[in-house]
Amino acid sequence: MSVPSASELIDGVQLHADTVLEHARDDYGDESTPLLVDALDATTRAGVKYDGRDVADGYLSNVALQQSFLRALVGLSEITNDETYRSKAEDIISWTFEHATDDIGLVYWGGHAAYDLEADEVVVGKSDHELKFEYPFYELLYDVSPDATRQFVKAFWNAHVLDWDSLDFNRHGGWNEPIGTLWDHEYEGGDVFFWGDGLTFVNTGSDLYYAAGVLADLTGEDEPLAWAKRLAHRYVETRQDPGISGYQFSQHASYCNGPEIRGDRAQYQFAPYIHGDHRIFEGTLFRPRPIVQRQQLALAGRLDERGAAFAQWAVEELRAWREAAYRPSDNEFAPMLTDGLSLEGFVIRREGYFGPKGRVIGPIEAGPGFLWAYARAYRIVGDDLCYATARDIVAGIGLGDIGAPEESPSLGFDVGPEAVGPELLSGLLELYRASGDDTYLDAAASIGGRLLDERENGLFTDTRGLAVLDNPTPLALLRLAAALRGGPLDTLPVAVGNRQSPKGGI
Template structure:
């Protein structure tokens, strides 16, 4: 009976698809397979809402992930064995985008209204007096008590790293709270007098309505006599990681766009320019941070190589000292590359497209062209990354002599798999680059990478004469979004047909027990997964809905980091949800 009711729900949902979503006139036949994909998304959303709301009916908030066997929320097990179900809205931004996208393609306001009600409760009840929201890497809402829960000691800090909140909807729901938060991001995370930046922000930092009223200082990065950037080693542990800078910059650009005040955008440009100035003049590759840490700990503490607190100076300089001055944490091009060459570039391109920062397209092309020219390689038919520093100094095969921040002693550096998420920044950079001669090199790399991922030949620049694998087994949301955006740009239906195949594969391989999971055996369905948003993007272009009218994918980097009980049930550990919670299977 339960299964019959679900089938009826799906049929009703299909019938509810309003004719107004075809207002521009469908130029592509809408098939049964297209309906099946949409219905999978509808069933998933309905299940998330049903089970998420059932757990605690006193709140509209939803858990970050749902147990697909029981319908229970995911829980964090603390060292004292307390099991806490959690709602961290910084980690649910793609679900809110999915809800709005589903309303767009169905013509029903039901799903957007759900997003509005959740955000309305959160923004009204869980904003600190200083303006920061109770969310991020170290804080969430306990769904049992509806109180703020810290995961990093008794008073976890505010932390966003490539989470890219859905500000458009937040401004619609509670404009005052959203504007206050965007200003306070800078008050709490950026140190104006020293130009240091901290990924952690304090909830005790007083709100400053005039946070952008100070004079923009000189650039942090200076050049030596050979034209190479000088990375200052004067940060007292407050390192300007680019994955925090993206969130700061995105908030400031959105603030300027909404208020008409250009000053926050000027500060955002200043911040992102430091990474550009610190990029290598020969390779074009950019940095993870534009400062190194100052030594603030004692010589006794720092004598132990296993002590990796940043107060002992640059952690790469300590562990990779064989490589000389280039060995700095800022210059590593084999770790945190997703943050530098995917999320960072997607933010730059979004700012260029929406907020007129046209020079960001040139920066994005410089970074990713250099990265692909020097660090990309195909090995045994797979896309790989060569471990190196950003000046092109290869570290492949190096055996690390002693333990440190980047791994254990005797560790041998090997090639790193290139994830499919790289498809989007490469393609979007190409599509936002105006001149064909500037697109050509990136297209050649993109063509090789797409082929190696198993999608066939995308053809020559502009989408002419593709020879795509319409029977591809790829079930990847980034490949799907790339094919959809290629079709939207070229109108070559070959890309659309491959996109449909990928979408069908996603539903076949990842839609289980009424939820989207990474594979059939995975226990938890994570709300921030990008698959449903990708499927709705495909549905939109088939219906003739402009992608400009759809929520745009920017990141799915949400996490919780803190203290917990290891899976052995004995050892106290400090780790991430992605390592300790979302790796669990239905057999654990």
């Protein structure tokens, strides 16, 4: 296993980018566009029919799925002073704004929409707009067109928010919805876990408030930030002792087990078999997604005092996970209700959304995505409990002991392949930035070397041998290269990481 230099890392990412730009270009239909197909076969370097967001069968270009690649292109221009890469990214966004939005400015991308390169047309799967844990590269969008970016964020909120009084919203938003009052609405709030018309999942909720928060930073406006904080705080309001937030803050009459049974899906599958005084809704199931706290901390970092609340809420959440659910000896979180009642070993007795009859609820693996969140919290806020949890997760992954904050870490490099990835690398870089200790940088470089060695035909791939454009590895390696050069990482785009859910749990 070789430990790469900064130049070798940059060369590796540059080869990947050049290969994608050459072989993923749009040569499928009659119309030529600057768009790229979403995935390549690493062996043949040919584009493949790949649907990563439940849209349709075809040679798709889903720009929401390509945000990691666009960030890597801009990062390459920053680190090499070659503006060609940024220019390619800008061309994609410019074309998308001009040709792939509805009449209100909502982009055809994400969960159920994309551009079919062979048919030369927008395709829509389930008819509705959807972003879930995507967090688009708004800085690039704004550089290309401030007006179109501002309009998109407005259209995003306009399409998804159903009731501004309570911020009831749905993960799906209609196309061509006339723009309403938006930021000038009155907000009342009220109790959480109300019966609403939408599914207020945090995967879309965090995308909504992240969009408004970044827009407020880019424009200096206060109104989008006020609404971003209100929406983020709705999840805080779901907390019970010991302080864990719900995955959603409302209830919705969904299909529980076929169309003839409707109601709260968690209540249907869990409540009849749990005794005692417990609130059992979808919003009271412990379903940790550390990408949410990482993005809250990213907002806090860019907004400074204006965004301090996001850091506070993120750290409170991470501390509650640690104190109520984390088991250092096994490096895992216990599955539970958000009031602390353990659901470990619970056998599902009814078919439904949370699993088939007979499924046994198990623990949640504290993988590198959690390390990244706890390490970022320590770097930005300096929270000692977050540091202690990062220390335990590092040990649990098999990387060694980082010691107390003032000690030099003792790290090894015998990490299993399941942990090697951009999240682990990014977590180590957070610890390096917090401490300045080169041991973390050396460990990150070792992980970077393994990622370089795993390339196929010059491409960073997934386990299927596909080079998918939402792979976060190239940007993570560029950030590593910048650190090895001794330069500031803040000049590069902020990495988001994978969207995958943690293993285990509910």
